[in-house]
Amino acid sequence: MLVTGFPAGAFQTNCYILAQDGSSECIVVDPGQDATEPLVEFLGKSSLTPVAVLLTHGHLDHTWSVEPVCEKFGIPAYIHPDDRYMLSDPLRGTGAALSAMIGDTEFREPSEVIELADGDVLDLAGITVTVDHTPGHTQGSVVLRTTADTDQGPVPIALTGDTLFAGSIGRTDLPGGNHDQLLASIAAKLLVLDDATAVLPGHGGATSIAQERASNPFLVGLSGSR
Template sequence: MLVTGFPAGAFQTNCYILAKDGASECIVVDPGQNAAEPLFEFLAQSSLTPTAVLLTHGHLDHTWSVEPVCEKFGIPAYIHPEDRYMLSDPLRGTGPALAAMLGDAEFHEPREVIELADGDVLELAGMSITVDHTPGHTQGSVVLRTVAETDDGPVQIALTGDTLFSGSIGRSDLPGGDHEQLLRSIAAKLLVLADDTAVLPGHGGSTSIGQERASNPFLVGLAGSK
């Protein structure tokens, strides 16, 4: 499986592209500010066509370019219903501090939006993607999980958005945030995963569940539970 990404825009939000080896189709996750042009260039060079855009949550730094990407390829965007309102009204999810950066920019939903639910298994571009609802950073935050076949066997991948980072966790001081709920989500949906699960967060470098279980200071005393 091809799993690649790049940080985009002032927020350095990781935009990911996932595709099966040798495939012509892919999925895009979290195309943020200034992500469209480098994404289009990569897709053209790689002869890949996206079939969907998946959003880990509704904050603008993760959704800024979703409409132009969906429009160019005629594809749907997937988002949890609790965060869908932010596609057209991002300030409701971030507060007035972002207003100056936006200026007179307008945002709209893509033509087709499909709502995600906890436990969904999406069959896209030849891959199975499992959806875990992880509220706390926002009420509609999700983790997206898939399995990559490697020479050493299958490896689970978790795209965690702003729920879990290398050495940190998502902020909970924006509208819809709840720190204790975030910790419960991490315990219930992430700390139950195998230590070798690869974690691809919304910002910063990759890590693993085992690494975060052992060394993330925000997770001290937090046990995985179902």
């Protein structure tokens, strides 16, 4: 499986592209600010066509380009219903802090929006993706899990959005955030995963469940149980 990405916009939000080797189809995850042009360029060079955009949550730095990308390729966006309102009214999810950056820009939902639920198993572009609802950073945050076959064997992957980072966790001081709920989500949905699970966060570099379990200061005292 091809798993690649690039940091986009002022927020340096990781936009990911997932595709099976030899496939002409792919999945896009979290196309943020200024992501459309580099994404379209990469897809063209790679002869890939997206079949869906998956959103780990509704914050504008992750959804800024979702509507233009979906409309260009005629594909749906997937988001948890608790965050769907932010697609058309992003300031409700961030407060007034971003109003100057947004200016007169108008945001709207893509033509087709599909709502995600905890435990959903999606089959898109030949890739199986499991959805874990992980409220705390936002009420509609999700983790997207899949498995990549490599020369060393299958590697589980978790795209964690802003729930878990390398050495840190998501902020909870924006509307809908809840610190205790976030820790509970991490314990219930991430710390139960295999240590070998690769963690691809919404910002910053990749890590692993083993690394975060061992050294993330925010996870001290947490243990996983489903």
